[in-house]
Amino acid sequence: xxxxxxxxxxxxxxxxxxxxxxxxxxxxxxxxxxxxxxxxxxxxxxxxxxxxxxxxxxxxxxxxxxxxxxxxxxxxxxxxxxxxxxxxxxxxxxxxxxxxxxxxxxxxxxxxxxxxxxxxxxxxxxxxxxxxxxxxxxxxxxxxxxxxxxxxxxxxxxxxxxxxxxxxxxxxxxxxxxxxxxxxxxxxxxxxxxxxxxxxxxxxxxxxxxxxxxxxxxxxxxxxxxxxxxxxxxxxxxxxxxxxxxxxxxxxxxxx
Numbered sequence: 001x002x003x004x005x006x007x008x009x010x011x012x013x014x015x016x017x018x019x020x021x022x023x024x025x026x027x028x029x030x031x032x033x034x035x036x037x038x039x040x041x042x043x044x045x046x047x048x049x050x051x052x053x054x055x056x057x058x059x060x061x062x063x064x065x066x067x068x069x070x071x072x073x074x075x076x077x078x079x080x081x082x083x084x085x086x087x088x089x090x091x092x093x094x095x096x097x098x099x100x101x102x103x104x105x106x107x108x109x110x111x112x113x114x115x116x117x118x119x120x121x122x123x124x125x126x127x128x129x130x131x132x133x134x135x136x137x138x139x140x141x142x143x144x145x146x147x148x149x150x151x152x153x154x155x156x157x158x159x160x161x162x163x164x165x166x167x168x169x170x171x172x173x174x175x176x177x178x179x180x181x182x183x184x185x186x187x188x189x190x191x192x193x194x195x196x197x198x199x200x201x202x203x204x205x206x207x208x209x210x211x212x213x214x215x216x217x218x219x220x221x222x223x224x225x226x227x228x229x230x231x232x233x234x235x236x237x238x239x240x241x242x243x244x245x246x247x248x249x250x251x252x253x254x255x256x
Contacts, residue, residue: 007084009059011092013051014207017063018096020047022212025201026100026130030107037139037197045190052182061182064205065089070163070245074253086207093211097131100212101219104130119220122228128221132213133201133237135227146199148229152240158196159204159244162188167252200236204244209237 024043028034034043052061060077062068068085071077077085101108108127111117117124125138135151136144146154165188169181176184193202203209213233216225226233 003081003084006059006081007088009055009057010062010085010088011095013055013059013061013063014089014092015096016051016054017047017205018093018208018212019100020044020050021208022097022100022130023047023103026104026107029127029130030104030111038194041190041193041197041202044193045186045188047186048189049182049186052185056182063089063092063207064241065207066159066205066241066245067163067166069242070167070249073246073249074167089207090211093207094215097212097215101131101215120222120224122224124221124224128216128225129201130212131216131221132225132233133203133209135200135232135236137198137201140198144198148232148236151200151232151236154196154199155203155236156240156244156247158192158200158202159241160248161244162192162204163245163248164251167248171256203237204241206238206241209233 021044024034024040024047027043028037028040034040048063051063055061055063060071062071062077062085065086068077068082068089072079072082108130112119112124112127115126117127119127125134129138135148135154136146162185166185169176169184189204192204196202210233213225217223227236
């Protein structure tokens with residue numbers, strides 16, 4: 001396959017993003033290593049930076065279907081590559097979630113026993129939030145209200161901001177040194193998580209959300225792996241980020 005390095009790079013980078021990022025969420029739930037949203041955001045953003053640095057010689061390091069679709073809309077990604085990029089990202093996230101589950105399996109079991117959580121029940125979102133995402137964030141149920149529409153807006157505007165910044169940083173006429181770009185993208189993710197995660201956990205990435213959610217479903221969380229509003233995982237965590245990325249692509253073309 002002519003472009004196998006690109007596809008493998010997207011696979012590996014997304015694997016690292018999910019393993020580190022979702023792992024940070026897991027540490028915040030099951031241990032006292034990470035005790036605040038800001039600490040989780042820092043680790044997640046650093047994971048994004050590491051993932052980009054690790055694979056940027058092989059591929060553009062989109063690591064996110066919303067980014068790849070936005071790049072396609074801006075004619076920065078060939079149409080025949082788009083399905084392969086998205087498939088590689090979904091598979092990388094899936095493998096990352098599998099390994100993450102195997103790593104945390106005993107810890108999750110002990111946590112469920114200690115806190116009398118029945119996996120698959122409504123209360124088990126407290127543990128399944130390590131994989132898929134929910135609105136409002138289960139950690140902020142008593143302080144944050146977030147409707148379906150607000151959740152869509154939050155994920156859409158968060159992804160719009162992230163993708164627009166990616167466009168501006170990677171503009172060939174820009175003045176940002178190429179080695180700084182992964183760091184600035186990771187910093188952007190960190191900041192956006194701090195603002196949006198209390199509402200929706202701050203996904204901005206359909207692969208990061210959907211593939212780990214599937215693993216949670218088959219690992220025993222079943223229907224609890226999905227938000228309570230039917231198909232809201234699709235509208236909030238897949239369609240909204242994609243539309244946000246497309247919007248960023250359109251705005252970037254207006255300000256070249």
